[in-house]
Each structure stands twice: as structure tokens, then as C-alpha cells.
Amino acid sequence: MEMNFKIFRFDSEKDKEPYYSHYTVDAEPWERLLDCLNRIKWEQDGTLAFRMSCAHGVCGSDAMKINGRCALACQKLVKDYQGSEVVLEPLPTFKVLKDLIVDLTPFFERVEWVRPYLIAAGFPEKERLQSPEERKKVDEVIRCILCASCVGACPVSNENDKYIGPAQIVQAFRRIFDSRDQEKTERLKQLDYPDGVWACVNYFECTRACPKEIPVTKSINKIKREIEKLLR
């Protein structure tokens, strides 16, 4: 079937203003939107720039705005977009570098800021023990692929560039609720400020956008409750 695309274009080397390009490609209903993008790039217009790698929703490279919603192009199928033109735009809140490629440096810097690693002293001879119930607490958040869809979708992140961001809180959650981590209190204190967890006002847009179905908002709220329980 024929698919029509309207794609955001901007190249800081030569363009003063962004504009949109229109493309038509043949695609099978079961194909991914990423397959269409590749075909456009390979066959029609090699200047179109976007990131991608795994093509099945595990590397986090190709988050973008698809018809107004943040998502991975490799997870969306042609059959669900039949009929009207598909509009592809770069992930909001981030600076556009070229076309659909945005500058993710601040995103990764903020992830680092939450210290996304286990902090625990001492190494037993074998593994540290952890019950299946304890381990289950992080089962959902370990799915995060750092795609930044949630940040792009979050109305708060879009308005307030100081907000630490949903993905970063998910990363912090993974350590806060890991029974092996010894910095729980410090980690909670770190997020306990107006632009930390308290900036979130439950729009649930992050949860809707997350391609790995992580209950992002619920996780943020769980941290808020933990702060009230342990720090107040």
C-alpha cells in the first residue's frame, strides 16, 4: 500500500528555519514505520537523518514524535497508520541537531546525576542474597531502554527545563527499591526538591508514551510516598 509521510527537516548548516518534506513509499501492512523511513532514506532522499539500530524496540535509538505522540518508529506498524499522512517530528524538549536527531547530551547527563549504579559496600564470596519478592520490586523499571520518549511526552519537562525528568526518576527508582543498595535515604533526599519528584503533577503522559510499558507515573508517586514515609 502507499504511505504518505510529512517529515520535519532542519539542518543547522544550511537552514535558517525548519520545514517539512513530503514522501510517498510503498509498504506492507506488517512493516514498521522505521522500515518506511529507511526506504525513504535509502531510495529517495539520503539527506534525511534519524537514529536507529536494533529495529525492534530494545536499543532506544529511534524515539520521535509520530502524529503528535512520542514513540519508537520501530515499534509502530504501517497497518495502524493507513489512510492519512503520517507526521514525523523530532522528540520535543530537546535541541534539534538535524531532522529527527536531537541532542541527548543533557538527557544522559541527568541520568548520571541520579547515580544509576548500585552503591553497596563489601563483596560476599558469592552473590548477595535477595528474595524473589524484593527483586520483583524493580521488575518493571529494569525494562527502561533510555529512549527519552517519556521526557519528550511530559508536559512538565516541556515547560520546566529544570525538572529532573521521568526517565531519570525511573533510573533512581531502580536503585532506591533494590534491596541491595545502601544509599536509599541519600537517593530519596536527592529527589526531594521542587524540580525533583515534586515537579510531577500526574499528567500520565510519560506512562502512555513509554514503549516498554513501564508504569512511570506510578513509580514517581511511589518515590513521593517513600519520601514522606522516611524523610518526614
Place this chain on the structure above:
Amino acid sequence: MIFKHDVVIVGTGLAGLRAALEVADEYDVAVISKVYPTRSHSGAAQGGIGASLGNEEPDSWEWHMYDTVKGGDYLTDQDAAETLAKDAPRAIYELEHMGVPFNRTDEGKIAQRAFGGHTRDFGAAPIKRACYAADRTGRVILDTLSSEASRRGIRVYSEFNLVDLLMDKGRAVGLAAYELATGEVHVFHARAILLATGGFGKVYKTTSNCFANTGDGVYLAYRAGIPLQDMEFVQFHPTGIYGLGVLISEAARGEGGVLRNREGRRFMEDYAPTIKDLAPRDMVSRAIITEIRGKRGIDGRDFVNLDLTHLGKQKIEERLSDISSFAKIYVGVDTSTDPIPVSPTCHYMMGGIPTDVDGKVLDMNNTAIHGLYAAGECACISVHGANRLGCNSLLDLVVFGRRAGKMIRLDLEQADWPDLIVNPEVKSLIKLKGILNRNAGEKAVHIRNALQTLMTKNCSVFRDEKGLRRALDELSTLKARYENVVIDDRGKAFNTDIMEAAELESLLGLAEAILVSALARKESRGAHFREDYPERDDANWLKHTLIQRTDEGRRVFYKPVNITRFEPKARTY
């Protein structure tokens, strides 16, 4: 620009990162990668990482070593397999200490599950040896190592593509890399270089591999005159989602899933009576193709079914949720009620850059090349022989990545700074400008599609002389066409167009190495099955293939297999 670091590591998969962590405390180490570290394809690994922890049932490293050797159809170097199996428990505990969120047993230990070709008591029955975190094992190990790397302040150059390996007087002196954001070619001058660029499944049409897996590190080593080892051994994973190649992990069968043909029959009972669906991948892939050729594919078509419906919703949710979501998203299948249509997909390269067990790259005389190391899927130690077992790759990455790091540390105590060659970036600039300034010609996509089709048709699960010769002929035409490759993008920022054209050179060169090695080996062993030579022939072929580009042309030669404990025997399961 010229960057100078004691150690430069190419690749931020598990192999590259684990090596980097080993040297970071003592030396200035930088890692460069095509993609952000957490986007590396190690993150796609699903099923597990093997070690004889014995957390679920008694296990021993000897059994693990035996399985690795037999799984590799006795082409495995047994000193390497011994190192792998013995060091595995330590490596897993280390990952746990770093924070990897493994699933747990009721006692709170690391949970383990069954995987293809892993057995107890030297082949008696399947054993639970794969440690796992749901079906996202690679993802969480990659997260852990990459955040550990940033915690230690390791310098990462993301979206830098290796485009040339700089060698001088038989020594590695540096490399050239293309910075995607700016279009600049930079030179990295180093005392030690480690290649950890992963696999190159993109040589084939249908693959579980990502777009970054074009094997540039392996190809550039080959281009620099370094031999490549055992390139004919290409693993086809039995269960890729039909048509797409997206992987459905062996863990699905490890948890009890079974393959069925159009009659609903569990056909693996006919091919591997003892361990059935958990036979090694080469055997299962051949069985599937044999079923399909016998018109027993589903509806007589070219796929079979992977049936998980009897596992129950809870097990699927807890242990196989990612693959279930792939089935749902890409083929609309609910795995708890319907089977997944699957067929073999190109998955893993057993061959690659020859190294010793400490990551040192070996030249044609089997002596170490000064300053050059390799680890991970791009290397061939050879610990996987003619066929890798599931959950042995992730293990290989952390065991041999660490060993390579240790060796680099040791070597750097003495290694001086090599002189950089004059105009080190010139060769890369000429090549890239050649593409950039060409006005008429053919787009990369056509050549790449033709290459992938020709490799898939002639050099997949089954091969024969006629097909391989035809493929080599066609390949030379494609190489000629590549000389006229054109691109649209003349810009500097994020010119992925030119990088994809450059990667095509890697794919073409690696296809050559695979085809020539496959044509030369006149026997069937592991993943290399020649229909015109269907038997394994230890008398003549129990040896590693090496292929090298020299001034006089391609040269194929061989070296012996290291056999210490297990004499080759017939391989039945």
C-alpha cells in the same frame, strides 16, 4: 584532531566496556562507539548468561566445558573452553556485585534456567545453567557496565565510527574515526587498541542483529592484512520471528516451549531424541529447514511454530515478557494462546579476528601483534568452535573482555608510545571524499540488498560448491559496482548516508571471507553444513581456517585445534 590515550577501545558492548573497566584505574582509556553505549547490541541479548553456579541443581565446570566443546563440534580450542567454564562463576558473582538485577531462586540466589546444548553429566539431560534477568539479560548487564564506566570517568566518544586501523611496521599505532555530528575524521593515537565491534549479521537479509552490526572492526583488520579465522561458521538461530528475523530467545524452549510442524508434531524428537528442542542451534536450524523442505512447514510454507501456550500466563509474564511483547507487536500473536511463526535467522559469527586467551591479536604466524587486541563477538579465540552454545556469548564477553583488559595493563608497563604514521587520516579522507564527490553511480541500497540476498540464498544453513562459486562470482560484480557508489547527502552534520556507504565496504569484504572459507572447507561441522560433503571429516578438517588478504591475493591456510581433555566423538544429542 588528534586524540591521544594510552588505550583506545572500539565498541561499547559488554566486551569493550568490561575491558575498559579493567584498565581504567591505571591508564587513560577512551572508548569510541557508533552508537551511545546503552544502544549497543549486547543490550538486545535476552535469554541468559551461563555459569555452573549449581543454584538450581548440581553442576560442574567440567560439564560446562564439555558442552562448550561438543556444542562447537570439537573445533573449540579446549584451553579457551576451560578458561571460560572455570571463570564463569566468578564472572557472574562480579556482575551481581556490580548490581545486575538477576532473577532469584526462593533461597535468594541467582536463578538459572535450561538452554540449548547445556547438559548435566556429559550429555545425560538438560541442565539449568543460564543466569537471567527475565528476558532482558543483556540489557541490564549493559546498563550496569555502562553506568559503572561513567562512574569511573571513562571517556566515551559516542557516535564516532572507526574508519581505519593504523598499522606501522607490524604494530598497531592508532586509528581513524569519523565523528557523525561534525563529519570530521579524527585520529586516535594509542599505545594499545582493543577492537570490540561485535558481530556482522547484516551480511544477511534476515538477522537478529542490529543495523550497527556491520563488522567494521573485523573488516578493517582484514583490510590491514590480518588474517580472519573460521569465517565459514555463521550461526543461524532457529527461532527468528518469521519474515522479520527478530529473535525469540532459546529461553522460550528452555522454559518448556516446543517447536511444531504443520501436523502439530514436536519434530525435534526425531532429530535429537535425548534433549529434543534444546539441541544446539545448528542442529535445530537444520531440522527446521528439513521440515520445511519436506513440506511440513505450517500450511506447507517456509516456517514452523514455536508453541508456548502450555507454559501458562504467569511464567510467560515473569520470564518471557519481552519476547511475548515482540510477538504481540510484530505479528499480533498472544503467546499464551497462539504459537509464534518462526524460521532461522542469522544470529552470531563464530569466526573473527584470531586472538589468544588474553585478547592478543595473532598474525599469520600465530604471533601476537604489538598493540592490538580484540574481544567479544568480533574475536575468534576460538571458544565457540563451529557452533556457539546459547548463553556462552555474554559469558565470553565478560570473561575474555576482562582478560584482554588485564593483558593490556600488563603490556602497558613496558609498551612505549609508537610514532604515528605521517598523514594518518589521509587514506580515510581520500576514500570518504571519493564517495562524497562522486556525481553519478549507484546507491548503496541496491548493492547491499543484492549482497544480502546472495548470501542468504547461497551461504546459509545449507551450502554446496555450486552455490558458493556462484555467490563468489556475483560478489565480484557487486564489488565492482561498489566502486561507483553514490550518496545524496553532501553535508557534514549527521551524514549517515556516507557512513552507510562506508559500512557496505565492510559487508562486501566480510562476505568474501565467509564465502571463500566456506568453499574451502569440504566437510560438514557445526554451523557449516555442506550438502556435497555431509559428514564431519576429522582426519582432514579438524583444523581452524584462516583467510588473509596479501599483495598476491587471498590466501587460505589452517592451524591446529587445541585439544586437551575431550577427544572428538560423534555428536549426537
